[in-house]
Amino acid sequence: MALIEARDLTKHYRLGDQTVQALAGVSLDIEAGEFVAIMGASGSGKSTLMNILGCLDRPSTGYLRLADEAVDSMDPDQLAAVRNRRIGFVFQQFNLLPRTSALENVELPMVYAGVKASDRRARAAEALTRVGLGERMMHTPAELSGGQQQRVAIARALVNDPSLILADEPTGALDSQTSEEIMRLLTALNAQGITVVLVTHEADVAAWARRRIVFRDGRILEDRHTPGAAGMARSDAPAAGQLDDSSPGSFSGEVTGSNGTPAEDPA
Ligand SMILES: Nc1ncnc2c1ncn2[C@@H]1O[C@H](COP(=O)(O)OP(=O)(O)O)[C@@H](O)[C@H]1O
Ligand SMILES: [Mg+2]
Numbered sequence: 001m002a003l004i005e006a007r008d009l010t011k012h013y014r015l016g017d018q019t020v021q022a023l024a025g026v027s028l029d030i031e032a033g034e035f036v037a038i039m040g041a042s043g044s045g046k047s048t049l050m051n052i053l054g055c056l057d058r059p060s061t062g063y064l065r066l067a068d069e070a071v072d073s074m075d076p077d078q079l080a081a082v083r084n085r086r087i088g089f090v091f092q093q094f095n096l097l098p099r100t101s102a103l104e105n106v107e108l109p110m111v112y113a114g115v116k117a118s119d120r121r122a123r124a125a126e127a128l129t130r131v132g133l134g135e136r137m138m139h140t141p142a143e144l145s146g147g148q149q150q151r152v153a154i155a156r157a158l159v160n161d162p163s164l165i166l167a168d169e170p171t172g173a174l175d176s177q178t179s180e181e182i183m184r185l186l187t188a189l190n191a192q193g194i195t196v197v198l199v200t201h202e203a204d205v206a207a208w209a210r211r212r213i214v215f216r217d218g219r220i221l222e223d224r225h226t227p228g229a230a231g232m233a234r235s236d237a238p239a240a241g242q243l244d245d246s247s248p249g250s251f252s253g254e255v256t257g258s259n260g261t262p263a264e265d266p267a
Helices: 046-053 076-086 102-112 117-130 146-158 176-191 230-235 251-255
Strands: 004-015 018-030 035-040 061-066 087-091 164-168 195-199 211-216 219-225
Touching (some): 004 046, 018 219, 035 046, 035 176, 046 061, 046 195, 076 087, 102 117, 117 146, 164 176, 176 195
Parallel strands (some): 035 195, 035 211, 164 195
Antiparallel strands (some): 004 018, 004 061, 211 219
């Protein structure tokens, strides 16, 4: 059973007397544990698909199952419950609350999920440690670099223990070196078993994924498996601790295997 099973998804938007067809019939299976990059020109329907896969929006027609639940026919409350339970989102612009600490930003999804305050704090701290920000928890977004802000957003995506991370252009606002750091983190989370689907315009970002899907005009133009970049990354992998700007054992310690190397070898 695939984690995501989509058949003939369409999405139309009505704008005045015009109809925009954002998705024109998309069928796709994504298995648990995959790392998928979605590419395609601006306006080709990538974000529309991500919003539907993420239960933020519903298709106009078509069939969608997520972890064997028929999400295409759920009402907004049911969709919100699935979203909370299974999905973490990461966006290009981080979407953090300003003047609010990293810790509180990461606690927010658990406020909505009704987790009690002391548990929220502990889990938020754990997620921040997992992304290498154990020593930056009380910083506000303005006191963090772009890459660190995106790591806070990834920690926020992790707190409800999702099986799926959906990242819509997560490196779009970052320089290439910081992008690589974020891709390394997403790759490590994927190696820990989280399914990752990301949208990107950049070939070198897509190269980290093990499957690449190209969209055109609301349809899948190409869908193929790729070696993934764990391999490329391996040769210039950072020394232990190099990515870690907080404390020993947080970022590099958490995301590598017990032998200190990424968990998976390239095919
Ligand atoms: N809320 C909306 N209302 C009307 N049209 C929309 C809306 N969202 C997206 N579209 C249109 O749907 C098409 C696909 O958009 P989108 O999925 O955002 O593409 P991408 O993420 O690939 O750039 C575009 O033509 C866009 O203008
Ligand atoms: Mg988009």
